[in-house]
Amino acid sequence: MAWFDRFAKNYDSWYETKLGRFVDEVEKRLIAELANFQSGEKVLDIGAGTGNYSIWLAKKGLHVTAIDQSTPMMELAKKKAYKEGLRIDWEIADAHSLPFSDESFDLVISVTAIEFMEHPDTVLKEAMRVLRPKGRLVIGLLTKDSDWGELYQKNSQKDSDSVFKKAHLYTEQELFQLLPQTFKLKKGLYFPPQKEFDIKAAWNIEIAKQREQAIRAGFFALRWDKE
Template identity: 45%
Template sequence: MTIFDKEAKSYDSWYDTKLGNFVDKVERKCAFDLFLPFKGMKVLDIGCGTGNYSIRLAEKGCEVIGIDISDEMLEIARDKAREKNLDIKFYNMDVYNLNFEDENFDGVFSMAAFEFIKYTKKALDEIFRVAKTDGQVLIGTINKDSAWGELYMSNDFKENSVFKYADFKTKEDFNNIFPDNIVDINECLFIPPSIKPQDISVEKEEELSHSKRGGFICVLWKK
């Protein structure tokens, strides 16, 4: 059992809240403004959790393999894919030891998993190994240098959540890894975690983008 197994059944309930739903939308836009899937694209989804992005990629016509270290998360992902009649393969696998041949994937995609990956360069070395030449590599993660990062790193929050095991990153942390291959780095989630429900809006997100650091960053490399 991993630390994430006990989170599996309640994980998706966050997206049913007004804030969770909005966060999901802005993070998804941030990711797909950079990562450009195409029909038949072979994609590895790292830290796939309950399969939300694996399913979105498959619905865009991609051939998807999702990996995670939580069997409970993976079982939920399989159930959700079956309900949608999507042929997605899910495996329990560690990012540091990917059981795939070199240059196997047109794209490697990871959203909200690198918060829990301590050795970023080691993980990206393995990711780049399995990505094809000219393949896309997209990492989306909480920005340590933001109001959201401050919340997740606060003692009270860490005490009662899996974020006690997190290792948060900044844009600068990624700038030094395969710098010649970086295509772009985008930010989103400028609204703070303390925002009132009635203030959650695209307009507020846009307004704050001019003065606040984004709570979530997406980095795109091209191998």
């Protein structure tokens, strides 16, 4: 059984909360800024889970292939895509050994998935392999040195069945160890975890901190370009 199988049923409930929707929007804006995707491009979503990013990308006119190791997660993703009338290629696969030919995609993304991979360096090398020349690899990572990271760590210590029990949260220094290539970095999710908050005030805080690219960001978005 894949680690995420047990969390599939309730996984999307996070996106139904006010805070979850805000966080999702913050992260997607950062990913979109770096990815600079164009309609008609072929994109691979690694660790697609219940299809949050796959569906988002398909709605923007990209040809999406999505992989994950959790069958229950993927079944939920398929149902959501079907309801939206979206065509996405779904495949159960191991990110450490992608079942695709070299230079198959214009863009590869992976958001909040690398943290749970046993050998993230191998996954990213595989992602670069399947990218076409001039293609982009864009990933989103949860961070350790932040209010969010502290919350995730606290939850994993308190609950042995926490989804974050097997997560490796990243420090900024560790980013340089992921791939031995120059990357672009955008930091975000500065607004702390709060159930009750004003959306406008939250965005004001978020935008101001992002302009500074201050410390204590809860999310890193990175991009590598293939020559």
